[in-house]
Amino acid sequence: MATPEGPDRDTPVYVISVAAELAGMHAQTLRQYDRLGLVTPSRTRGGGRRYSARDIDRLREVQALSADGVSLAGIHRILGLETQVEAMRNRLVALTAENQALREALGRSPRVFAAGLSGEVVTLRAGTRPRGPASSSALAVWRPQGWPFGD
Structure with missing residues (x-):
């Protein structure tokens, strides 16, 4: 422009x-x-x-x-790789910004859900456990598709 x-x-x-x-x-x-x-x-x-x-x-x-x-074929390959690297850098910048926006939208930490004693879903703060006697020692981990905090 x-x-x-x-x-x-x-x-x-x-x-x-x-x-x-x-x-x-x-x-x-x-x-x-x-x-x-x-x-x-x-x-x-x-x-x-x-x-x-x-x-x-x-x-x-x-x-x-x-x-x-460097041969012309080698130059062609080098230039192609440089173009790929630049595209990946641009994608990294975009994904980093998207990740930051998701973190801000969630608050500083992800929400944690657990099953209550009567089977209801309880929202907890990260690092806490549901109170009361545990009827099971089973653990289920669920991450939504595209979870921004790694696998």
């Missing part, structure tokens, strides 16, 4: 000749990387390539890996 300062890092604004110059490569190299799926720019209605600042960074990363002797 464009801001008053200019386009953001994901806005495709650079034509292939400008992107090649910014990345320090030949335009034909960019076309090859596109065919190989290493860097996939956006396309205009007429089919022209448009590169974003993020695409330029990725081109530079491909160039650095290639200079270090």
Whole structure:
């Protein structure tokens, strides 16, 4: 999305000749990387390539890996793994926020339920036991699906 300062890092604004110059490569190299799926720019209605600042960074990363002797197949695998790691980081952030919201919704500790002497369900605070004589030493643990406090 464009801001008053200019386009953001994901806005495709650079034509292939400008992107090649910014990345320090030949335009034909960019076309090859596109065919190989290493860097996939956006396309205009007429089919022209448009590169974003993020695409330029990725081109530079491909160039650095290639200079270090990594094959194009190896670079493709590395970039794919980096994308997976970033997706997992984003998912972790989302799950952590969801977990925190669930903890706050429950209060600081989960609710504990027990069966009373006459079979009714009794809500207890965590760490306490039902009062009265126990007719059984059996223990049943129930966790709802998606329980946020681990298994």
